[in-house]
Amino acid sequence: GDSVTQMEGPVTLSEEAFLTINCTYTATGYPSLFWYVQYPGEGLQLLLKATKADDKGSNKGFEATYRKETTSFHLEKGSVQVSDSAVYFCARIGGAQKLVFGQGTRLTINP
């Protein structure tokens, strides 16, 4: 079935470090792909999305490229800040309006 696999967390980095969070998905068709972020005590916020192969989604310094050949959608940021500390979820559309999520990666940035 449809699934999304994220790199295991937690991830701890120092401020200004480079961030990569890996995400791969099962290749059923060409689903839209998303990254959502969840801050403590809050719901999910859409961070970025890509709807077709080779699309690059970007927002707030974060980027992810839809790679059909490797079925991946890795999240990257060149220089993280303390305020980026949160849980990040990779997701794909699993049919109609059903989002299928990865298990989430908890990111902590130390000053």
Place this chain on the structure above:
Amino acid sequence: KAGVTQTPRYLIKTRGQQVTLSCSPISGHRSVSWYQQTPGQGLQFLFEYFSETQRNKGNFPGRFSGRQFSNSRSEMNVSTLELGDSALYLCASSLGGSSSVGGTDTQYFGPGTRLTVL
């Protein structure tokens, strides 16, 4: 434009009781989806409503039900609560319509309702 709102934000119930959660979508959005978030199972899809009709359903028991009103507001109900129903329940809205068939519609989430079952 106001975002997705959910009420109440927190609920405490006891086993066997029932509960109703409410979700108001972004103005103009006609699709509302519900998700359950738990530490053990992560984020799981419950169901989706569009134009007052359930269009998609996840793998949850019949104790979980929902409905959508003509103004696109949605409610979900959980009957005969169990300890395992303790979770954050998230509602998401999207435009729905033909774009959702191709999976390009974007869902925007509310802050969630934290349900604790004692």
